Amino acid sequence: MPLSATMVGALLGLGTQMYSNALRKLPYMRHPWEHVVGMGLGAVFANQLVKWDAKLKEDLDVMLDKARAANERRYFVTLGILCYES
Amino acid sequence: MFNLFLAVFPEIFIINATFILLIHGVVFSTSKKYDYPPLASNVGWLGLLSVLITLLLLAAGAPLLTIAHLFWNNLFRRDNFTYFCQIFLLLSTAGTISMCFDFFDQERFDAFEFIVLILLSTCGMLFMISAYDLIAMYLAIELQSLCFYVIAASKRKSEFSTEAGLKYLILGAFSSGILLFGCSMIYGSTGATHFDQLAKILTGYEITGARSSGIFMGILFIAVGFLFKITAVPFHMWAPDIYEGSPTPVTAFLSIAPKISIFANILRVFIYGSYGATLQQIFFFCSIASMILGALAAMAQTKVKRLLAYSSIGHVGYICIGFSCGTIEGIQSLLIGIFIYALMTMDAFAIVLALRQTRVKYIADLGALAKTNPILAITFSITMFSYAGIPPLAGFCSKFYLFFAALGCGAYFLALVGVVTSVIGCFYYIRLVKRMFFDTPRTWILYEPMDRNKSLLLAMTSFFITLFLLYPSPLFSVTHQMALSLYL
Numbered sequence: 001m002p003l004s005a006t007m008v009g010a011l012l013g014l015g016t017q018m019y020s021n022a023l024r025k026l027p028y029m030r031h032p033w034e035h036v037v038g039m040g041l042g043a044v045f046a047n048q049l050v051k052w053d054a055k056l057k058e059d060l061d062v063m064l065d066k067a068r069a070a071n072e073r074r075y076f077v078t079l080g081i082l083c084y085e086s
Numbered sequence: 087m088f089n090l091f092l093a094v095f096p097e098i099f100i101i102n103a104t105f106i107l108l109i110h111g112v113v114f115s116t117s118k119k120y121d122y123p124p125l126a127s128n129v130g131w132l133g134l135l136s137v138l139i140t141l142l143l144l145a146a147g148a149p150l151l152t153i154a155h156l157f158w159n160n161l162f163r164r165d166n167f168t169y170f171c172q173i174f175l176l177l178s179t180a181g182t183i184s185m186c187f188d189f190f191d192q193e194r195f196d197a198f199e200f201i202v203l204i205l206l207s208t209c210g211m212l213f214m215i216s217a218y219d220l221i222a223m224y225l226a227i228e229l230q231s232l233c234f235y236v237i238a239a240s241k242r243k244s245e246f247s248t249e250a251g252l253k254y255l256i257l258g259a260f261s262s263g264i265l266l267f268g269c270s271m272i273y274g275s276t277g278a279t280h281f282d283q284l285a286k287i288l289t290g291y292e293i294t295g296a297r298s299s300g301i302f303m304g305i306l307f308i309a310v311g312f313l314f315k316i317t318a319v320p321f322h323m324w325a326p327d328i329y330e331g332s333p334t335p336v337t338a339f340l341s342i343a344p345k346i347s348i349f350a351n352i353l354r355v356f357i358y359g360s361y362g363a364t365l366q367q368i369f370f371f372c373s374i375a376s377m378i379l380g381a382l383a384a385m386a387q388t389k390v391k392r393l394l395a396y397s398s399i400g401h402v403g404y405i406c407i408g409f410s411c412g413t414i415e416g417i418q419s420l421l422i423g424i425f426i427y428a429l430m431t432m433d434a435f436a437i438v439l440a441l442r443q444t445r446v447k448y449i450a451d452l453g454a455l456a457k458t459n460p461i462l463a464i465t466f467s468i469t470m471f472s473y474a475g476i477p478p479l480a481g482f483c484s485k486f487y488l489f490f491a492a493l494g495c496g497a498y499f500l501a502l503v504g505v506v507t508s509v510i511g512c513f514y515y516i517r518l519v520k521r522m523f524f525d526t527p528r529t530w531i532l533y534e535p536m537d538r539n540k541s542l543l544l545a546m547t548s549f550f551i552t553l554f555l556l557y558p559s560p561l562f563s564v565t566h567q568m569a570l571s572l573y574l
Contacts, residue, residue: 016546019548021541023536023541023544049560053560056560056564060563060570063570067570
């Protein structure tokens, strides 16, 4: 998984730099060191994005569990107290 | 543990950076020793750096947990919603500033105050997003709006720009007055300005027998004030003239940044503070009217900037669908819609700025762009197809989710109007593509090369628009969290 994220990110970075050169009507591989920088930044970005996505999913599950627990406390506990009193 | 200084450090940093840049600009631009240098680009780069540092400070301090904090006498709130909206706003500001540098050179624009005002309005918008009280909200709105009135008129030698600034000032002041009047009516009827207190008083007020004409009018006036600011129909009249008359980077900034902050504010005030049948009906009507007018009026346009202005009005209508639903899915679709809309608009205006050098003002001037610069024509086509909502581009995904949210809450008519107006909108978006690929221009134009900032921005946004559907999970997760944070 990290390998595919790195590869996809590197491709994206390379593609971005080549697209940028193409928009300026320059040769696609002009200043090839910029393409290397783009590939590096792309790989870092893709890896961080995948890690962030995993963390987001975990935190979302925590939030949804908290919301579910709050609703259950509000409705089931109240219902329980009402039944007991009656 | 909540550390107040660390939480507000991004705002403190950007305010200090703004004032330091202002002093730097004033001292050096009036310096005889340095031969009165034009400082617009210099201050622009420093301003861009300030925005990126603020973004890093915010992102580094953003907790990915569910804890919300109130601070400064409970006037402001920090939670997931605030953090991600502010990060998104700063990204949009950075993108807009990066488009400006070539404009400064081409137009001999040497007013460094332009960047200072953009940074100051960004500060206002950051406070607007975290505002949790009617007074704090209004002050932040005014800080943002006053800067916009000035930058709309920043091209001092152009009558169009001056006219745009004056129109924006008068109409903006009018809408701010209406908003403040609504706030005062709410305060007069309830005695509260804090959103938590308003939520307790106003939730379900229509069915609990606590109806009050003061509350009703207050909510109505606040809604009208906000609808003015987001250019929703029937309060949209100012938008096309001001978008056309203002300098193009200003138009780009006006189309993107205030919509993020004002929608964030609308969600706080209305979804959390007060949501009922009255408000839902108002936004229902405005959403339908904006979609219809945006689709029909844009068909008659001959100028590129006016067409983008009406397109923006139409998109506000689509985004208001999410608000009209009043559900978590609706809010999530609204946030996804704003994010994708902002990126598409940045792309579109970067292309307009790139073409501006070749004096493209009318749609007819786009003729034969596919022959002179085919890659730029393809990029513009991708943007237009995305605006039209054609799969598999990002614009399709945002509209799809908005319409599904409408169907999920039973607003079938809203979804139907959205689909029909999307089809009508395809006409004028694809007309631009037809002009570029199949028509010849009125006069032949020489190609002038684009600068690196715009080309990189275009490349990144175009890749996002094209490839979003392959990996939409992070945006969906973050917007879901943001929507839940409003309620928890």
